[in-house]
Amino acid sequence: MTDPVLSVRDLSVQVATPAGAKTVLDGLSFDLMPGETLCLAGESGSGKSMTALAIMGLLPKPMCRIAGGSVRLGETELVGLSDAGYRQIRTARVAMIFQEPMTSLNPLMTVQQQLTETLLEHGVCSRAQAPGRALQLLRDVQLTEPERRLKQYPHELSGGMRQRVMIAIALACDPEVLIADEPTTALDVTVQAEILDLIRNLQRDHGTAVLLITHDMGVVAETADRVVILRHGQEVESAPVRDLFAAPQSAYAQELLAAVPRLGSAPARPEKPQGDTVLDVDELSVRFDVKGGLLNRVKARVHAVEDVSFSIRAGETLALVGESGCGKSTIGKALLGLVPWDGSVSVMGRQIRGLGPAGLKPVRRDIQMVFQDPGASLDARMTVGDQVAEPLLIHGIASGSELKDRAEHLFRRVGLSADMMTRYPHEFSGGQRQRINIARALSLSPKVIVADESVSALDVSVQAQVLDLLQELQDEDGLAFLFISHDMAVIEQVADRVMVMRLGQVVEEGPRDAVLRDPRHRYTRRLLSAVPVPDPTRIRPERIETESLGSPIWPVGQGPAKLALQEIAQGHRVAS
Structure with missing residues (x-):
């Protein structure tokens, strides 16, 4: 043996x-x-x-x-x-x-x-x-x-x-x-x-x-x-x-x-009343310079996001899907003013183009972000309780005993006990650190949350609890989500609408069921064919291959051809 x-x-x-x-x-x-x-x-x-x-x-x-x-x-x-x-x-x-x-x-x-x-x-x-x-x-x-x-x-x-x-x-x-x-x-x-x-x-x-x-x-x-x-x-x-x-x-x-989410098993999402538009994005573009040569001049540009437009209403969840490097996270960072961008972005009717740090401060009360990497987005030198309470202090919302009470409430809302507040990030597992990030994002009672792979670090049972929590918050407060994820089964659970991105552009968008259960673009079908299924007896279907993904890098003065989306059904649009 x-x-x-x-x-x-x-x-x-x-x-x-x-x-x-x-x-x-x-x-x-x-x-x-x-x-x-x-x-x-x-x-x-x-x-x-x-x-x-x-x-x-x-x-x-x-x-x-x-x-x-x-x-x-x-x-x-x-x-x-x-x-x-x-x-x-x-x-x-x-x-x-x-x-x-x-x-x-x-x-x-x-x-x-x-x-x-x-x-x-x-x-x-x-x-x-x-x-x-x-x-x-x-x-x-x-x-x-x-x-x-x-x-x-x-x-x-x-x-x-x-x-x-x-x-x-x-x-x-x-x-x-x-x-x-x-x-x-x-x-x-x-x-x-x-x-x-x-x-x-x-x-x-x-x-x-x-x-x-x-x-x-x-x-x-x-x-x-x-x-x-x-x-x-x-x-x-x-x-x-x-x-x-x-x-x-x-x-x-x-x-x-x-507790395992299974693609195709989510019940139909109920029709929601049409709320007010809380986030409006028009022709958003993000490009990064590539420098080189003896004089370190700009030789090319990375077209990370190219002319992307969408809007989200109160109480609605828009999911962004696509392969790594397609521009999903870059869109989230642009909305928070964390990377330079072109186009138009309005949060709660306020245009944020050209606003400096002081002008962005009140806007950020309305839009918050949960980042992808739970370890890198927490300060290793501060207790987690101080980090969850910090936004309340910065915006002058609470202090003293009220500050502590609010922080304890936020910890309990995300399934953590109040006695954990005195610990440091390294004393928590990856899943617990992500719950701390979610508590911090909720501290200012925002109208929009950009959730960048917000549950990817969580095990299935805690993931289900957090998704239920996010749904509860959405139902109670009319919270809107831009939900960025590579987990198609999770997207099926939470999304009202889905946008599929490839090389910085949208290739398919529409209602959740239309995109996930009747995908029309070959790239969307490729993504869905690669989803792992929790059934060891199932034989994986042959993976759908597409042409080479290509590169988002273009010489100065050049750029990708803009994709035209054709409407094939009510709200369901596909790139030709």
Whole structure:
């Protein structure tokens, strides 16, 4: 019988708290065989990521420690291994893809420098060969314009692009074990499917074992061989993936699977009364200069968003869909004045074009944003309670005991307890950090919320709770949402209307059911064909391919041809 490549026995992890040591992982045991994919699933804070950090020797000291148990990588015992010993095996024998790419990449180093550093540290190739090997790794993870990406810094890439760089670094040394902590959270569905195919190909070619940590049960169904479900640091069920989905034994597993959104299962959205227009966007364009040459002149421009127009009424949710880098998040940032833009944007009837910081301040009471990366959008040096209360202080809405009461109320509204307010962001899981961001966005009672992948970091049960919360807020206050997401099943649950974007332009728009259940543009059909389905017995349909995506970069004075949208049904328009 084949020996396991990774064997975990009775692993326990404790965290220091003011009240004493708290056990966050209690007696976990499992074996990972060569070429196998084992999935750890469970709610946010259940101990999934803590297991990965314990295996990698990355538990934050002195706050966390392994209280007992054994972790063996082949013949090597990892518990108690020195830092020098871990440096030899990390990336070379066991590699990890982290959940939040922005906080995992060095902001001061280019992509090429970070890839080259990994290759040279482990002697994969010579210094002369490293640039070519780095370029090939970016091609392997389907990163667009890989030659240009090598010279860029992490902040110049979209969330999905950064995650692909992280995956390229993890795969650089062909490790025996790949620990993937939410590896596709930041990726759109088509790239997610390609990355999962890439991981499967790596397993097939090299016998790599994968420990997959995810809250996406569709990814679990399509990728995993076995599943271990955790709750409060303890195993509640372990089974082959088909057995788990067909007949979950524990009540918790049944609840978890019941909360999974399934594309095509959302009930019809009731007709809403037509509210007043709260956000009106006309011919919005965002372009970024590309400089180069001896005099650092503008050589080209990135046409990130090109002549996009839409409006949102009170109580309505407009969903923006498209692949990573299509301009979805850039539109959100433009509406908040975070990037330069051209066109016309009106919030609650106020034109914001040309307003400076002082003029934008009252506008931002009406429009708030929940960002994609929950770790990078919180200040590591402030308590989370202070960060949720800060907008109320800045706008002079509350102070003293009233400020504290309002902050506590916001924490409870997003499913967090008030005693968490004195903690810092690093003390929370990724899902908990995103709930803190949502609480902060709600603090000013805005009329419009731009939700940029606002639930992508949440496990399915918490995701369902947060979506219910957002729906409740919308029903009570007439809140309008611009909902940016790559999760088509979530979009089906929340959207009234859907806009599909490609290379900065809209290719299809219309009512939710018209776009998702009767897609007319080939690109929309491609997105829908790549959606993972939480059914391990289902054979994935052949992926619809489209012509090469192309590039949004054009020489100065040139630009893409403007797409004309033809109305094919009431409110349903498609690019010809």
